[in-house]
Each structure stands twice: as structure tokens, then as C-alpha cells.
Amino acid sequence: MKYEAVIGLEVHVQLRTASKMFTRVAAGYGEPENTLVDPVVLALPGALPVMNKEALDKIIKAGLILGCEIAAVCKWDRKNYFYPDSPKNYQISQYDQPICVGGAVEIELPGAARNIMGEHKKIPLTRIHLEEDVGKLNHGASDSLVDYNRAGTPLMEIVTDPALASADEAYALLTSLRTALVQGDISDCDMEKGQMRCDANISIRPVGETKLGTKVELKNLNSISFVRDGIAHEIRRQIAVKESGGTIVQETRDFDGQTGTSQSLRSKEMAHDYRYFPDPDLMPVKVDEAWKAAIRAAIPEHHFDRQRRFMADYQLPYTITSVLVPERALADYFEATARLGSAPQAAGNWIANDLLRELAAAKLSLAESKIQPAHIAGLVKLVESGVISNSIAKEVFVTMFQSGEMPDVIVERSGLKQSTDTGELEKWVSAAIAANPRAVAEFKTGNEKALNAIKGAVMKASAGKANPKLVDELTRKLIG
């Protein structure tokens, strides 16, 4: 029997805000244990929560980016359960009235080849709500220690419909979601720092069946690759259970990305009764149209829209756009270069290939680059107008990457201008012809490629300054 998988994701994303969700203490990562705390975070007697407006701004922005309906009122509920990482033993969350409803994540599936754009799909979202993160347990041999630095960090939970069909789609969704949220300045989405975490609900059913199968929740998927591997593993596991005549048990399983195995954490019978009720410490907050409009005005172009525009307006190849677009600053950098009148394809090439390569080798970020859009634009212009050759341009690029000088200054100082002096060129070409009689003979028998040896010798003799087009013409004429 053929089976198909039905997958839904629950993605938790920490919002990047100056302070925590319900108090003024800074939100942060990597600080000494239990230093980002106050009476509210530690749930001391008498402490009260006060909503962080920046967090609400950010989740509304996330909702608008993903095309959600934004609720008219932001309402808070308490989710009650006991666990040592939860200081109040309840979590302030949103139960029946999430701030964002609906929406979708546009995803791109892998293409047939690396340079071919894959299929795009929209995966519908059920809801997004805002809550507070919990602390962290550090288990020792005989005891466990709690660090409350993370406790109270604004956290949004994004729930997709059960609308994903494969591990690849889940991977694509998280990749696209991360790009959108990072570009929207909502979160850094660093999974290693726990800023983005994912649980997956997975079921299988015979192809053609419309009823959903029994779902299994997979937890602790702490990298995008582990999400893909974990889901693929779980689909195989469920099919194996079915094919050996077994039944799928509704349960929560823990996936170990290192070993690629999973084990049961708890079954449905042990599910919590969270006793949700409206938090009496927090008043509902009205979200009016003006508020939403102000946020909407600050939303950047969606990365896939931008990619389509780059391909259409600048005629950039897919591979270049898929390098430029995921990083907003890089795409902005490219557009700034293009606005300076640079040929877009050449500029795109310099940025996506040479600049990124040099930055990576020097372990620098784009913001630290001495090369600005004006440098690239200048360089492209020098090549275009025939002042320097492409190979000289590569040298100029390296120099300007190190010094930050403008390309024309480097060219002028180092005397790198292409030679168009026919007298000088004739001398080099004649010498090359004389030195390569075999190549001349082969060219004369119709082997066009043989000319390259002569032209190469000319370029070598001229230290790359000879204008390749003139060299070509002159060589043909002199061999005549």
C-alpha cells in the first residue's frame, strides 16, 4: 500500500526585544546564570506582569508579514502547569483569542538542479499567539539547577495547518519563515541559541484516504536539518509499524538528531489539563487600525517577491538571486549598486561571488566591508568602458577590498589601464607569433582555439594590460 504523510508544525520563535515580555529586565542570551531576573521573573510574592508593547508590535508585524488577520483585542490567559523551569507555575499565553489568525508561509521546494527555481507553495497557518518563554534546567549527576535568564522572554508560537506533505516541505517552510522573520527584524531565529524551536505533528494515511491518521508529536528538533531528518524518520517508522500490521499510538516522541532515532516521551493519557483562564493581572489591549497601519508601513518586501523582481527587473539569474535575496542587507547592497547605474548582472556577479568570497575568507560581515556599492559600480564601469580587462578587475577588486580605495584610483596609481597603443600591441603580437610557430600553423589549418596560445602570450607579456579585443584583431591580421 502507498502512504502519504500529513504534517503540521508548531514553531516557537523568541522575539528580539530590549526587555522581557512582562517586565523591564533585559532579554538576552549567554549572560551569567540568573542575572536577567527581577521580582516578576522570579515570581516573588506580590510581583505583577506588565505587557511589553514592543513584543506586541513585533508579533503584529510578523502576522502582517505572513498575511494573518490581526485580532482587534490582545487578550491574555494563564496556562497552569507545574514545572521547575516555570517560575509562576503558570505561563501567560493566549488561549482562545490568538493575536494572529490565518495567514500562510510561502515556501520553495528544491528545484531540479541548483540553478533552477523549484516549485512554490503556500502553507496555510492556523494561528500565531504570544506567550512567555520558560527558564532552563541544567541537569547534573545528582541534582538539577535552574537558570531563569530565558524565563519571560517574549515567545510567539506559530501553528501551521496540517498541510505539509513531506520532510522537504517542512524544511522549506522553516527556511522561508526564518528568512521572513529575520528580514522583518522580528527575531534572530538562531536555532542553536533556542531562538527558534520546532515541534512536528506527523501522521500517515493511505493515498486517497481523506481522514487523518493518528498523529505523533515529535519534539526537540533543534535544527532545521534535524526537523527534516526527524520527520523523514518518523514517516518511515509509522509506515513500518503499519506494514507490520501494527497501529500508531498517539504519543509524544523525542528525536535525537545525532543518532537519528526517536523514543516515546509520553502518551496521550498523560496529557495535561492546563486550566486556562483569562489572566486577571492583565487588561486586554485594543489593537486599532492606526496601530496596524503604522506597523504595516515598516514591513519590508517579502523575500520571494523581491527575488521575482530581481529576476524580472534586473534579469539576474536564479542562482545569483538565491544568494542575494535571503540576506536583506546583501540584497539592499545590490540594489544600491544597481541604482548607481551599474550593469545589474555584472554587479550581481561581483557581489554574490567575489565580495562574499573575500568577506568569508577575511571572516568579515557585510557591514564591515570596506567595499561599498560605489566601489562595485565604479569597477563595473571601468570594465564596461574597456579601461581595464576582467582579469585586471579581479586584481583591482582584491586591492580595494583590502584598502577601501576607489577602483579608478588603484588603476591610475598602478598603471593598470588597458593598452590600446597599436604600436606597442604590434610589438607584443609579433613577438608572440614568432615564438609560437606551431600554434600559427594549427590556426592556419582551421583550429580557432590555437589562437588562444598566442593571445595568452601577449597578455602575459603585457601584464594583462593589452586590450583583448584589439589583440584578437591584430593577431588575425598579422598571421593573415
Add this chain to the structure above:
Amino acid sequence: MADDLIYLPAARLAELLGSGEISSVGLVQACLARTKAVDGRVKAFNSCDEAGALALAQASDQRRAAGQARGPLDGIPVGFKDVIAVAGQPLTCSSKILADFISPYDATVTEKLKAAGAIPFGRLNMDEFAMGSSTENSAFGPTANPWDLSRVPGGSSGGSAAAVAAGEMPVSLGSDTGGSIRQPAALCGVVGLKPTYGLVSRYGLAAYASSLDQIGTMARTVEDAALVLGTIAGHDPRDSTSFKAEVPDYRAELGRRKGPWRLGVPKEFFGAGLDPEVGAAVRAAIEHYRKAGCEIREVSLPLAAEYAIAVYYLIATAEASSNLARYDGVRYGHRSTKAKDAVDLYFQSRAEGFGDEVKRRIILGTHVLSSGYYDAYYLRAQKVRSLIRNEFTTVLRDCDALLSPTSPTAAFKLGEKSSDPLAMYLTDIYTISVNLAGLPGISVPCGFTGGGLPIGLQMIGRPFDEAGLLAIARHYERAHAWHTKHPLLS
């Protein structure tokens, strides 16, 4: 000097401090001496910060000498119900689970009182986590009623009322969730003011029922209550339920508002269960207003009378079950040494740390919120609460205030109701609906029973009209001498 001071109102003490006739150190010493003399019997205090209070008194005297006194409360000691945070002082909530807890921070009311120069003197006994009406539910033993040491002072702010009644403190702070300031004030013969929900910040008040809790004050006179309220009231950005309202000078307003007023008398608050002596005293007080030219009209609050207690015990216990979840022995407070693992730590610490009434309300509240019961209990209770609020709003449209008994009886015997929770719950029958409606309420002394026990008159005002309510209460107080009588404590 000391004995002359112990029963003076705070406003009078402020005058004496201002004129230099007394010093703050002298006043604090007088309070310490009085407390040492009587508190072995009254047991109003869980603890006193003797050294801290004297140091603050000294600082106050120095300020005054330098011409920098901060206002009428500068140098005046204030007792704190042991549920309001004062940095460096115990915050026990009269519970074993917080027996050794020292608050590292000040409540907003504490900050405001300190800024006004008032002196946090000590921690006053209460029913554990403010759950009770007699102060018998304290893990540290009951407080006695200064008028009759074999009787309860009321609760849950029993220590706050008893300390003022016994001359240990000129004023004190309490908290009122269902009558916890007004009922003990009535039973101890002092003034007890519960402000409108949202007027006084709850930041630093260990929560019992968040949507009902409100900090207020116990005092010897209405004027003193106005004085303290003016100091602690006002919007607080750290409490989201705090109201953005202008705080008038309540003390100055007392003189400006002269009536006559239209006063409502809810007929349901005079029915079965009301002690005849209490009823007679309250009716006599109503006559005072009628004679003063006020329009007295009978009004009806049928839903409040019928359903307030039921609604209260659904909402308050639901909120409490969640609010008290933080007391788990993990970060602070009592931690059991018997626990076998993390989950067992919760069970053991909470089993050992909480008293019976607290456990009873946590279990009740947990049930009320549980899946399958939420709609029938919590949601229904919230709807009825809205109806009760509407009922008050309608009645108060035509009345400046409502008059009723504060409590159906005078102080009862220690142990009399402690084995019957339902009988205990009924002692709040006239006060509880006021919290559900979020309204201000005050209890002022209005007589004594034949046995010499104080009786309280409750007045219920419009939201945020404390100025009006205090003026109405003051009108009665000025014409009577009940508040000048003090227990013998012999």
C-alpha cells in the same frame, strides 16, 4: 508621655510632630512600649522591625529639624499586614510556606509611604494568604480581639485592625478581597477603608484573588483613612489593573463636601441572619443621616444578596489556585526535605507549607477551572459577577452611597466557627459583593452590643468617589463618639 499618644489619631500626631511637642523617635518608642505591653495578649504582630523603625524615626526627626519634613505622615509609624512587601522585612502571609521569606523589594504602597516619611513598623497577623474571616487561619496562631480577648478580631486583616484598636499603631495597612479590611475594622471598632479596585497599586501585595484584592487602610478616624489613602493611591505603571485617575486631596475634600446626600439602604442586607443589636445600631446610624436632611431610600440588590458568596468562592478560589502555584519550594520559601524527586518536591513542600483553609481553596479553585467544569462554574460566575456589578451601578445612579451593616454579628468567639467553613464564609455576606463590583467601601464604628463589642456601619460608594464616601462617613463620625472609646485590655 507614651500613654497619652497611643490613642491619638495620626492627624493629631502630625500636628504634635509639626509643633515639636513630640518627636518621631518618641512616638515610635511609645508604640514599641505599647506593643510590648499588650501584644503578648493581642498577638497582632508577627514581627516588629524595632531597630529599623527607630532609625527611620531618627531620620525623620532630622529632616524635620532641617525644615525638610515631607508631609503629615512623616515620622508616623504604620503597621503592614504581612502580605505587603517591605524590602528587608519578612513577608510571611502568615503561612509556614513563607515563614522565613524576607522580601527583597518594596511594594508600590511601601515606596509611597516611605517617600512620605512614614515608618514601616512591623508585620501584622492575618489569615493565611488572606483566606479567612477571623485571623484564626494564621500559621502563627490567632490574633485576639482587644475588646474581648476570647473573641476573634475578624479577618483576614485581623492583626491590622487589632493593632489600631489596641493602641499599638495609629494606622495600618490591610488588604480586602471579600471584606478583609471592613469586617475586622467593624469587629475591632476602628475605621476600615477598602478603595475602588484599581485606585491603589497591587504591586507588592502577595496575590490571593487578583481581580478582587485591594490594599486599604485601618485608622482611628475617617480623616486618618483619608490621609493614608491620599498617600498610597494613584496610577502605577507596574500594575496593569491600576487606574489612570487623578488623586484628589481626600483630606481637604472632607471639609468641602457637606451633603445632604441621597443614601440607599439595600433591604436584602437587613434580613435573616442579622444580629438584632447590630441591626438596631445600623438603623440608628441611618436615622442620623435622615435627621441631617439626607434622602434615605430603600433599594434592592437581589442578585448581590443571593449569589455574591457563591460567585465569590468560584472566582476567588480559581484565581487563588493559580496565584498560589508559585509557592513550590523551588526558588524560595519552605522546601520539604522528604521529597524523592522534582514532582514530589511540589507535593511535599506544599502539603507541609499550606494550612487547611488554603488547601481547601486551592482544591476548590483547581476544580472550578478544570476541563469540563470551566463553563459551568468560572464562566457562569463571571457572568453573574457582571450582573451584580450592573445591579450596583443602577442603584448608585440615584444614590451617593449605600448604608448597611458591615458584618451580620459582632465579634464571635475564637474557635466558634473555625470548624464550619460555610458559617465562616457567611460573615462576609454584606462585604463580598462590594469586591465583586469593584466599589469602594468603608466601615466606621456605630455602637456597641450590650456585651461591649463594637459594631460597624458599612458605606458603599461610587467607583473612584472615595472623596464623597469619606465625607459621608465623616459626617456620621463627627456627630458620634464611638471612635473615642478604647478597649480596657486589662
